[in-house]
Amino acid sequence: MDRLSRDLYLQTFQIRFMRAEASAFQDLFADLMEARYPTDFQRVTTWGSAGDLKNDGYLRSERKVFQCYGPQVMASKAALEKIEEDFSGAVSSWHAHMDGWVFVHNARRGLPAPVVETLETMSGRDGIAVTAWGYPHLMSLVTELGEDALVALFGHVPARPDIADSRFEALLPVLEALADVLPEGQPPVEPVSPNKLSANELSDHVRRLLEAGTEGMDQVTRVLSVWRDPTLGDRVAHAFHEKYVELRGGGRLPDEIFAELQIYAGWEGALPERQAAILVVLAYLFATCDIFEAPSQHP
Amino acid sequence: MRILPTKHLGPDRALLHLGAEVLGMLTEPKSVSRLWDELKRAQTGQRTGVARLSFDWFVLALDLLFAIQAVDDFDGRIGRSGS
Numbered sequence: 001m002d003r004l005s006r007d008l009y010l011q012t013f014q015i016r017f018m019r020a021e022a023s024a025f026q027d028l029f030a031d032l033m034e035a036r037y038p039t040d041f042q043r044v045t046t047w048g049s050a051g052d053l054k055n056d057g058y059l060r061s062e063r064k065v066f067q068c069y070g071p072q073v074m075a076s077k078a079a080l081e082k083i084e085e086d087f088s089g090a091v092s093s094w095h096a097h098m099d100g101w102v103f104v105h106n107a108r109r110g111l112p113a114p115v116v117e118t119l120e121t122m123s124g125r126d127g128i129a130v131t132a133w134g135y136p137h138l139m140s141l142v143t144e145l146g147e148d149a150l151v152a153l154f155g156h157v158p159a160r161p162d163i164a165d166s167r168f169e170a171l172l173p174v175l176e177a178l179a180d181v182l183p184e185g186q187p188p189v190e191p192v193s194p195n196k197l198s199a200n201e202l203s204d205h206v207r208r209l210l211e212a213g214t215e216g217m218d219q220v221t222r223v224l225s226v227w228r229d230p231t232l233g234d235r236v237a238h239a240f241h242e243k244y245v246e247l248r249g250g251g252r253l254p255d256e257i258f259a260e261l262q263i264y265a266g267w268e269g270a271l272p273e274r275q276a277a278i279l280v281v282l283a284y285l286f287a288t289c290d291i292f293e294a295p296s297q298h299p
Numbered sequence: 300m301r302i303l304p305t306k307h308l309g310p311d312r313a314l315l316h317l318g319a320e321v322l323g324m325l326t327e328p329k330s331v332s333r334l335w336d337e338l339k340r341a342q343t344g345q346r347t348g349v350a351r352l353s354f355d356w357f358v359l360a361l362d363l364l365f366a367i368q369a370v371d372d373f374d375g376r377i378g379r380s381g382s
Contacts, residue, residue, distance in 0.1 A: 225309055228353040233307025288306050 001147040004212050007205040008157035008275075009150045013142045015259045015267065016154070017106065017135060025070025025106050026056050029138070033057055033066075035149040036141045054089030056104070063099040065090050066133075074105065076112035083118060091126050100129045108135055108253065162276035166216035170277040171223050178265060178281075179232055180239030196286070199295035202254050213283025216276070220284040236281070237290040240264075244291040254292070258282070261291065302363060317352075317360040322369060328378030331361070 013032075020028045033041040042058045057066040067086045069079065083103060090101055103119060105111060111119075111132060123130035145153070202210070224233040243264050247257045265278040285291045304310040317338075324337050335357055342352045361377065364370040371380045 224307055225312070228356075230308050230312040230353075230356055231301060234301065234305055237307055290306075 001150075002160065003208065004160050004163075005147070005157055006143075007208050007212075009145075009154055010139065010142060010205045011209060011259065011262070012154045012157065013139065014255060015263060017138065018108070018256060018259055019263075019268075020106065021070050021072050026068040029066070029068050029104050030057055031153060032138060032141055033059070035145055035153050037061075053093040054086045055094060058094075058097075063097060064102055065094050065098050065100070066102045066104050068104045070106040074107040074112065076114045079105075079112065079115045080118055083115065083122070087122060087125075087130070091128065095126065095128075098128055100131065103130070103132045104138075105132060105134050108256065110134070156272050158272040158276035158279065160212065160215075162273055163212050163279055164215040166219045166277050166280045167273075168219065168223055170273050171219055171280065172227065174265065174274065174277045174281055175220075175223065175227075175232055175236050178239050179235035180242065195295045196289075196292065200254050200292045202258060206255055206258050209279060210283050210286055213279040213281075214287060216280035217284045217287060220280060237285060237288065240282075240285050241290045257292075312352075312356075314356075314360050314363050317356070318363045318369070321357075321360055321364060322379065325370065325377065325379050328373040328376035330376050334361075334377060 016028055030041075030043040034043060037059060040059055040061050042060060044052050044055045044057055046052045054067065055065050056068040058064070059066070067082075067090065069082055071078065087101055090098065111134070116132075119130050119132055142150075198207075240261065243261065244257065247260050252260065261282060262278060265281065267275055267278055270278065282291070301308050302314045304313040304316075310316055320341065321334060321338060324334060324341075329337075335354065338357060339352060361370070368380055370377050
């Protein structure tokens with residue numbers, strides 16, 4: 001599997017992680033663990049009135065019980081209550097089989113300090129090691145998967161030729177679906193800084209995806225130069241710029257903003273050819289300074 | 300309305316350029332349909348591949364020429380002002 005495919009799978013996981021909450025987050029975790037530890041991880045489901053006995057998954061070789069917590073918003077008080085309740089319940093039901101208890105969470109920016117302190121304090125209680133797994137740990141599991149497992153988990157991703165040779169017929173529907181109203185006034189024309197990629201603090205795999213997308217950029221320019229609606233380019237740029245400003249104002253991380261823009265462009269559920277076209281369009285908009293920040297002129 | 304070029308609209312498709320191209324065709328007053336036919340032929344000749352111009356965009360170019368009083372109506376035909 002080439003570097004581009006691997007980066008696309010990492011990005012696919014990032015999008016799934018961002019969107020998954022509650023039971024969907026638990027399912028994503030279990031899917032990932034089954035792919036990574038196919039003969040070792042046991043998915044646990046509820047069973048009538050018995051429930052799941054405070055166990056969302058069990059890694060047999062390490063005697064680890066997992067508890068997933070994927071709220072829409074991570075609040076310290078609610079998280080602490082869940083930790084106490086679920087750890088106590090797990091110890092009660094699984095103590096004979098448990099050496100470790102793992103709190104699996106979806107807090108992209110890190111856990112609240114009181115939660116971290118509680119987990120550290122709890123560790124060693126009843127002889128059980130307590131740890132937390134978040135986005136970095138789950139992402140590392142994705143990097144350990146082979147191609148077959150990734151395809152089974154996430155489906156097929158675009159190949160490099162799909163991106164470099166993006167066809168008119170693939171690009172035009174993406175552009176037309178996203179075009180907004182024509183903005184007022186004359187948009188500024190600024191030169192693109194070669195440092196723009198590094199200035200926006202995107203992670204390495206997202207940067208590589210944007211670089212790959214630039215291989216098809218000439219096709220976007222061609223589509224916009226010959227399509228019968230000369231305003232299409234400006235209207236697409238305006239739509240994405242407005243969306244970018246909205247996302248940036250919401251305090252999202254740069255990687256999250258890029259993922260949200262992919263979703264906005266119709267990435268989820270799209271066939272690889274359309275995903276390739278979306279990547280090329282995003283690279284084009286990045287290069288023309290309609291999304292993300294130009295590097296500061298001052299040190 | 301895009302009178303001037305933008306990041307995503309080349310100079311050859313901005314209304315200013317298109318207006319100049321239409322003005323150049325007005326060697327005599329002409330009907331809108333004749334002007335449109337001539338412009339379409341000229342546009343296709345200048346580009347390769349799919350080369351189309353919408354009638355709406357052509358009308359906007361005429362609107363611009365009227366707005367700056369570069370053209371006028373002569374018994375239903377369009378001609379250069381002062382001609």
